[in-house]
Amino acid sequence: MSTSARRLSCLALLAGLIAAGMAPGLAQAAQRIKEVAAVQGVRSNQLMGYGLVIGLDGTGDQTAQVPFAAQGVSSMLQQMGITVPPGTPMQLKNIAAVLVTAQLPAFAQPGQQIDVSVSSIGNAKSLRGGTLIVTPLKGADGEVYAVAQGGLIVGGAGASAGGSKVQINHLSGGRVPQGATVERAVPTPLSQGDSIQLDLNAADFNTARAVAAAINTAKGAGVAQAVDGRVVRVRAPQDMNDRVSFLADIENLPLELAKPAAKVVLNPRTGSIVMNQAVSLAPCAVAHGSLSVTINSTPVISQPNPLAGGNTVVSEKADISIAQQGGSLIQLPASAQLSDVVKALNALGATPQDLLAILQAMKAAGALQADLEVI
Structure with missing residues (x-):
């Protein structure tokens, strides 16, 4: 894609997603009450528990660096009547300590099943192929509301040999569909x-x-x-x-809701700009250009003559160049529709990163009829 095409498409996605449905005379679909409000008390509750994943193919925690994994195994074995002498070295490469989280839906009753998410909290390389053993899930009040267990589904794969490694997606987290059984209902x-x-x-x-x-x-x-x-x-x-x-x-x-308050949301980290349908522009003039400074440093070695008795000295030679791109003054007419605002901003030929500064300057000048929110 050429530079001019990239400039013209900096807000093309915005125009396609938002402005396409805001043409004059096109009625906005009415919302329902369930989409703008919720009944108080009808909500989900967060559950969390500490557990162990077993059956890994040598990709578990290194117990020398993750001592709580070995402690968890010892506690599990004690509950099953097996006592491990204190100080016994444990090399458990097929076990990983994990944190299990779940959302308990509103009106969930004992016996129903919910999905759980499993995430490694040690240095396990992969949870692929592992099985989560019985893990109580507690709420904010410390009571057990569900019990999780089952085989993990990890959406990734990886292999390593001879110091080389290939990995697809994330391997230290997975899910167990319908992996927890509700034990207590929340009133x-x-x-x-x-x-x-x-x-x-x-x-x-x-x-x-x-x-x-x-x-x-x-x-x-x-x-x-x-x-x-x-x-x-x-x-x-x-x-x-x-x-x-x-x-x-x-x-x-x-x-039938009135037009929402005009707002522009800016994300400086990604250069994303999102506007709602109420954004408008007052007449203004904008000039945009770019300034680049380039500094090149080249080592220079000064070598004295053999009989001069001096020392070799290393210095640097710096070349500094400044390039300024000219920008003509562009007049933007008043724009009442979002599609017109998009066209006016595209006419500037600026990248999304440049538009972050331009929109802030337009707001300071009173030409942008919207609130700016930086996330």
């Missing part, structure tokens, strides 16, 4: 009280008002009340069957 406040609370994903007074209005229109005046920009309180039936049906109805109610 939820869904059935408590005569009302439920909807928590918005983002604080916005307009969205809270729209959610309350949609519920009142469908279920009757006064059923929902917007408490603030994040919370909507809703009166719900006392009977659990009726309450579930009530929630199913209000979750699918459509919302």
Whole structure:
């Protein structure tokens, strides 16, 4: 791809993903309440446990450098009635100490199975082909909510010999699908009280008002009340069957939301720039150029004559050059549509890294009608 093509395509992906659906006269699809809010208390819970993976092909932990792996094996053997004398050297290259994590879904009941993620915490080279042995998974309160065990699926491969190594993807982590069995359910406040609370994903007074209005229109005046920009309180039936049906109805109610606040998100590490549909430009003029400084250092050796009695001296010769790329002043017209903003910025012929500085300067000059957020 040529340089000019790269410049013109610096925001082509942005235009294709966002601006294509923002043409004048194209209606925006309405959102549902379930996409902007969640019922308070209906959430997943994080579980974590320490375990061992066995059956590795010599790619496990080096127990001399990972002492807790040997301690874990000793504890496991003691539970099975096998006592290992203290101080016994253990060379366990087929075992790896791992950390097991899982998400306990809302309303999960004992006997149901969930997926678990397994990650090495030692210096194991690979977990491929290993089996996770019984590992209790605890919640934030220290109680055991699930027990994990099973064969690992590692999405990678590797081989090494004679100091050479080939590896595909990551080998020190994997998953066990349906590898944990739920042992305890987490109570939820869904059935408590005569009302439920909807928590918005983002604080916005307009969205809270729209959610309350949609519920009142469908279920009757006064059923929902917007408490603030994040919370909507809703009166719900006392009977659990009726309450579930009530929630199913209000979750699918459509919302006609106003245009969101204009925002531009910048990522200086990757040069990514993302704008939403509300971004607009005021008339402005922009000049862009680049300045490069090149420094070359060349060693120079000064050798004295054989009878001069001097010493050999090594010095450096530095060549410094400065190149400045000219940039003409470009006038950008007022742009109300996102597609026009993309075209105007592409006209600058700047790379995404340059646009990071240009957008900040345009914001400081008052020409960019949007909030800048750096992540």
